[in-house]
Amino acid sequence: MMAEAVGLVNTLDNWRVVDKIIMSTKTPEKKRIFGKGNFQSLTEKIRQTAGITAVFVNVQRLSPLSERELEEAWGVKVFDRYSVVLHIFRCNARTKEAKLQISLAEIPLLRSRLKNEVANLDQQGGRTRYIGGSGETLLEVHQRLLKEREMKIRSALEKLRRKRHLLRSQRKHKEFPVVSVLGYTNCGKTTLIKALTGDSGLQPKNQLFATLDVTVHAGQLPSHMTVLYVDTIGFLSQLPHQLIDSFSATLEDIKHSDLLVHVRDISHPETVNQKMNVLNVLKNLQIPDRLMSSMIEVHNKIDLIDSYQFTEPSVLPVSALEERGLDELKKAVEEEILNSTGKHILDLKVDLSTPQLSWLYKEATVQDVQVNADEGSAVVKVIMSTAAYGRYKKLFTGW
Numbered sequence: 001m002m003a004e005a006v007g008l009v010n011t012l013d014n015w016r017v018v019d020k021i022i023m024s025t026k027t028p029e030k031k032r033i034f035g036k037g038n039f040q041s042l043t044e045k046i047r048q049t050a051g052i053t054a055v056f057v058n059v060q061r062l063s064p065l066s067e068r069e070l071e072e073a074w075g076v077k078v079f080d081r082y083s084v085v086l087h088i089f090r091c092n093a094r095t096k097e098a099k100l101q102i103s104l105a106e107i108p109l110l111r112s113r114l115k116n117e118v119a120n121l122d123q124q125g126g127r128t129r130y131i132g133g134s135g136e137t138l139l140e141v142h143q144r145l146l147k148e149r150e151m152k153i154r155s156a157l158e159k160l161r162r163k164r165h166l167l168r169s170q171r172k173h174k175e176f177p178v179v180s181v182l183g184y185t186n187c188g189k190t191t192l193i194k195a196l197t198g199d200s201g202l203q204p205k206n207q208l209f210a211t212l213d214v215t216v217h218a219g220q221l222p223s224h225m226t227v228l229y230v231d232t233i234g235f236l237s238q239l240p241h242q243l244i245d246s247f248s249a250t251l252e253d254i255k256h257s258d259l260l261v262h263v264r265d266i267s268h269p270e271t272v273n274q275k276m277n278v279l280n281v282l283k284n285l286q287i288p289d290r291l292m293s294s295m296i297e298v299h300n301k302i303d304l305i306d307s308y309q310f311t312e313p314s315v316l317p318v319s320a321l322e323e324r325g326l327d328e329l330k331k332a333v334e335e336e337i338l339n340s341t342g343k344h345i346l347d348l349k350v351d352l353s354t355p356q357l358s359w360l361y362k363e364a365t366v367q368d369v370q371v372n373a374d375e376g377s378a379v380v381k382v383i384m385s386t387a388a389y390g391r392y393k394k395l396f397t398g399w
């Protein structure tokens, strides 16, 4: 197994990699991450490299013991995948929900640290000492406090979830179709939604997990139909399981959309693996088949590729940054939305002396009316369901 130890300089919440050292590691089950020789040369290298303030060891989880040993040997903070992702999340969390999700994801980390500390205390008889006549040992008190904290966070999250459920049913009521935009972190989801909706409040950033909250933005399709684009949290390969658990609630919204748009950074060297990862996460979220089969794949950042080759006909190439390919994308979104919601766009000729037009205003979505005053008629562009069109025909054309 290969793992990397990466020296980092921490400038506020942005890390710059100062040196990347590839070292083979022992299997994760083994107590020590690095063999003796490797560990010595790593230690030397880290000490010699100026400006290293932290080391990232590219393994899923370091045991608290290894973490402490490495930190003591190297004199800097040591991160594994779990703690580095948590740290990035923590820096980017803005809303109450994102902050709560992170606190929840921190609990297992605190729990395993606690075990380690108690193991140390054991040597001093700490485990068996009772606190203030309460009949609880120090370990039990800590475990209870952690449990209480976890319960509190879970109930606060549940409250927020119920609120979101309510919002979702209100949204449905208004009948705006919902398009979820998803993809690997940093692929350009926020930039794309900003370009599609003109929503200047959106802030794309060249950083991992810039978006940690699901937000909704209204945009217009070519027929002036309004859709709601949902900006989602980016995916990351080998994202620690516990994090996925606590964030899947946020991703759950995806299931309730009318259409999925999968954005890929086609300029990224790992673009194929990123796609596989996204599809795997979707599989685990148990997305309904109809959403998986109608999903639109967007190849973003084509401006960074010298000559973009069309490889798959169903794919839509765009540059969200340079606003290229957006009209075609909007057309494709419209087509799929009409398909999935069973609606059609129709041009109907109506007689203005009848209640046809007011009926259409009430029962369908009128997009445009071209009046022909001489004839006393109008051509009306409407979006309506098959069922509503059936009723219309029955009422006004006698079919």
Ligand SMILES: Nc1nc2c(ncn2[C@@H]2O[C@H](COP(=O)(O)OP(=O)(O)OP(=O)(O)O)[C@@H](O)[C@H]2O)c(=O)[nH]1
Pocket: 183, 184, 185, 186, 187, 188, 189, 190, 191, 192, 203, 204, 205, 206, 207, 208, 209, 210, 211, 212, 233, 234, 235, 300, 301, 302, 303, 304, 318, 319, 320, 321, 322
């Ligand atoms: N050259 C180029 N850069 C792009 C394009 N689209 C997005 N970017 C850049 O890619 C970076 C990430 O963009 P975001 O829109 O924040 O990506 P995201 O998918 O929302 O990322 P997370 O929210 O972190 O998951 C930013 O620096 C954007 O300017 C594009 O079409 N071309």
Ligand SMILES: [Mg+2]
Pocket: 189, 190, 191, 204, 210, 211, 231
């Ligand atoms: Mg984003």
